[in-house]
């Protein structure tokens with residue numbers, strides 16, 4: 012009887028004047044997914060727009076199978092695992108550095124916003140940070156290629172330009188959410204802790220930090236999302252390895268199957284990383300149930 | 304008095320707009336007692352709850368909220384349902400309102416089974432459900448607006464009666480809790496329902512505001528012919544308001560006893576200190592005490608299992 | 610009191626410029642200092658190249674964002690409102706969602722044609738690939754927030770409307786739509802930000818607008834212009850988010866803490 016079970020105000024069992032049994036949920040989901048693949052297949056088969064130049068779902072699956080077995084991709088000698096590992100490491104490293112800097116900075120700015128909180132760090136730091144924030148991380152790509160070199164480290168080439176762009180992408184969401192997390196704490200929790208005898212340090216450790224944690228983790232989760240966006244952009248432009256690099260390289264070589272495979276793998280890794288963050292968040296905060 | 308005379312006309316006008324076949328309600332079931340100046344319960348059942356059972360089945364859990372409940376509510380009667388929290392009071396109301404389908408048994412209104420929500424059965428919710436995105440005036444007009452039958456005079460009258468004139472353009476969050484609850488009452492009355500279903504409407508208010516709201520509700524009810532089903536866990540509130548108090552057991556909710564409250568109307572807060580009131584309260588307290596204890600144990604057990 | 614605060618805030622900005630100045634003077638040859646960038650800015654403000662790039666990027670964002678809102682909001686409201694409709698549509702969208710828009714670039718260059726048309730004297734060419742990437746950037750935040758907005762509305766509001774006599778479409782119009790609006794607004798703000806992120810990437814790779822201007826400044830060796838591009842993109846991004854916020858706030862006078 013609930014509204015939610017109706018489609019556009021049509022009673023579900025009375026479609027076209029006839030009793031229509033509603034298919035079970037799993038079947039509806041399956042229809043949706045199968046429909047997507049059928050549309051994709053049909054677009055390629057019947058050359059909708061220039062889809063004729065692209066690969067269909069079946070070829071993509073076959074190609075994925077080949078690359079999963081370790082075939083080299085995009086004219087190089089590396090397997091897709093190497094490229095996936097490069098992109099993943101860049102996201103992890105870039106986001107980690109961003110978190111290490113943004114969380115303390117956010118806590119500092121957030122706690123100093125209160126009246127009588129000592130040095131007004133927020134006034135000294137916020138304007139500088141806020142003036143950099145509107146520049147989209149991808150716009151940093153040319154500048155960072157210019158300024159950050161590729162450094163060889165024990166046989167690997169570390170592209171610090173790509174790392175920097177990922178760092179910028181993750182830094183601001185984490186910072187903003189950390190500040191918000193601290194500011195949204197109701198003052199009475201702090202007063203309660205003080206009245207129970209907590210020192211300033213203890214208030215921070217037992218009240219301010221845990222209460223900001225859900226927001227901080229939301230920020231990290233957003234940061235990882237932006238990390239994947241920026242890593243792909245940076246690799247396309249500046250990479251020598253990575254999933255972004257091979258997708259674009261494949262386009263140059265007109266290996267359309269790798270374009271599709273690259274997209275699938277990037278999507279899967281992005282999805283997996285947000286699932287992992289969600290897991291960690293739930294583990295870290297049994298008392299909260301946040302949606303990252 | 305003049306309001307009462309014009310009332311039946313407006314009512315039938317409004318009713319003609321909706322399609323649910325309540326037109327015949329005017330004829331059969333109302334019986335004005337002229338001495339009292341208001342309609343009394345006629346003994347004829349307007350709402351008939353017949354062997355109602357409601358089982359919730361969320362992912363395999365099997366919660367029997369209400370079991371084999373029988374209750375008849377007469378036209379123009381004020382009935383309070385009193386029970387400990389979690390005993391199935393809201394579930395009963397939601398079945399009458401038409402939000403839930405009974406697992407077994409049925410709810411009849413005027414002999415017809417309930418089929419979904421209907422404007423003849425108005426609802427006031429436990430947490431205030433004024434639409435936060437509409438002003439008080441827009442909220443008040445909502446029901447008539449749905450049928451394109453807004454009567455501005457009536458809305459103004461209701462707002463004035465409840466002390467809300469001047470707040471028409473305010474948004475709900477700008478008002479105090481008591482004012483919000485009054486505004487929700489106005490929204491309901493503007494729709495002119497035959498039956499008012501009220502689910503612990505005053506439980507969020509402070510004691511003094513609550514008392515004033517109860518008096519206002521009785522005034523409103525005594526002025527116009529309406530049937531009220533009022534749910535509460537507050538013993539004094541139930542006795543102060545009701546013609547009959549239906550005491551429920553802990554879950555699965557069944558009727559433990561029914562108390563006929565024979566205190567003269569119109570009632571005001573002076574009733575609260577009367578001998579008779581105390582007697583009723585004592586009796587209701589005795590009835591409900593064990594049930595409340597059982598409900599608390601149930602709750603604790605559920606929490607441990609979860 | 611207030612002047613002290615403003616002094617501190619100005620010190621913050623001046624500090625940032627100071628750091629840039631020092632790093633530019635002492636650091637790598639390739640990094641232009643604030644003075645060089647300011648000089649390049651002055652030169653560019655008078656040049657039609659600059660204004661053409663601004664116009665092109667702005668029009669692309671505006672167009673892509675509008676399409677994203679026109680599709681994302683109704684679709685999200687319907688998916689949130691009707692479980693059945695959602696079951697048939699959402700899983701397919703969820704397959705596509707995790708792929709960052711930028712990863713679509715090679716695909717769009719291959720598959721999406723350029724649209725060329727002329728209106729009397731003026732002729733236009735729309736790079737549909739870039740518009741599509743920008744659209745994707747804005748679309749999913751708007752969609753997800755519209756869905757979440759509907760789901761966050763307590764069922765009792767719909768029940769209240771039904772009991773007051775609202776038909777299903779009236780419930781949609783008076784409860785679902787306004788109730789989801791705050792969340793839709795959040796989605797639009799986020800979507801506007803991501804539209805710019807993805808626009809810049811797409812432009813760097815396939816041409817035109819501020820993204821390309823910035824990138825070609827790098828490849829052409831006129832390094833101060835890179836920073837002119839970044840700053841311009843930042844300002845435009847900020848202005849467009851502010852406009853979205855402002856319009857949103859004007860639609861939500863009922864929100865607690867709103868000043869309207």
Ligand SMILES: Nc1ncnc2c1ncn2[C@@H]1O[C@H](COP(=O)(O)OP(=O)(O)O)[C@@H](O)[C@H]1O
Pocket residue numbers: 359360361366367368386387388389390391392393394395554
């Ligand atoms: N949607 C539901 N799913 C499962 N159990 C429910 C649901 N709604 C209510 N219940 C359970 O049914 C019992 C009666 O609930 P309710 O009618 O709300 O009680 P009351 O209004 O008297 O406090 C409670 O134990 C509650 O936990």
Ligand SMILES: [Mg+2]
Pocket residue numbers: 392393429502
């Ligand atoms: Mg209840």
